[in-house]
Amino acid sequence: MILIILSLGLIGFIVGYLAFKKGWQRHLVGDLGLVLLISAAVLMIGNDNNHWGMHQTTTTKTTQLTSAVANPYVKLLLFEPVKKSNTEKVYVYRTTDSKKRQNTAVSLTTHNQATTANVTTAKLTTKTTRWTYDNQFWRWLYADTGTHTTLVKRENTFILPKTWATLSISQAKWLETQAKAENAKAKTALKAAVTAKVTAVKTADPTLSATQLATLTKAVTQAAQKDAKKQAPALIAKLIKQAQARSIH
Known part of the structure; x- marks a missing residue:
């Protein structure tokens, strides 16, 4: 609406002082148009600069x-x-x-x-x-x-x-790389530990059947995996501290 008032004021001002050469009509239309024009402009500036209304x-x-x-x-x-x-x-x-x-x-x-x-x-x-x-x-x-x-x-x-942690993208990428490396090392260590334990039992008792050895291997593997799972949170916490100590860039 303020744009319409501005336009009407401009039109009134122009018409009043150009169409009417003299007399009260010139002042009535022209002055009214000028008042509307100035008022609309002031309101628009006030709203734009000082958020009037x-x-x-x-x-x-x-x-x-x-x-x-x-x-x-x-x-x-x-x-x-x-x-x-x-x-x-x-x-x-x-x-x-x-x-x-x-x-x-x-x-x-x-x-x-x-x-x-x-x-x-x-x-x-x-x-x-x-x-x-x-x-x-x-x-x-x-x-x-x-x-x-x-x-x-x-x-x-x-x-x-x-229990949450905040990391930069760079730190998180480093954490992901290190976690994968630690996971690979843990799998290798777990496999070696299981093999060593089964071998030791087999050496101590050569009469064990293939079925008994398979059952033993499964039980030892599950126990080792359970132990590794318990240690995982502490390892991740350690890696997170190391990641947070690195540059965020």
Whole structure:
């Protein structure tokens, strides 16, 4: 509507002072058009620069999170440094209702932080502050002039259980490589340990049948796998500390 008022004021001003050479009609139409033109311009500038007719409103949304990387021993929240910064980060996360990874925005209006707390589930709390109109009159007045809910700021807070870890993409890649290497070493060591134990039993009792040896091998293997599974969380925790000690770039 403000654009219509601006147009009417401009037309009135031009017509008033060009179509009417003199007399009260010239002043009535021309001066009224000038008043409308100036008023509309002032209102538009005031709204654009000082948000006249608007106020800030804040909405809060909470989303449940799951690990950005599938791992049975640890859950991760990832981030990527912005350029070479050590403080500005883009967080990479995954919600419980989506299989796709998502990331926070890179902008001057977005602030991200991650913190741990005594909670059992990870969540993302997003507070979004926007300029909105005071009432329908102001919305009607500034209709068709562009965006009506200008973003002021967005605050993303990741609240994580203490069992979670936060790593950069680079650190996570290093962790994945090291975990695969340790897994390969563990499989080789497990196979050697099983073979040695079965061989020792077979040497001590050569009368064991093939069936008995197969049963023994299975039992020894299961026991070794169970023991390795117990040691896995401690190994992953050690690797995570090593990963966090590395550069985030």
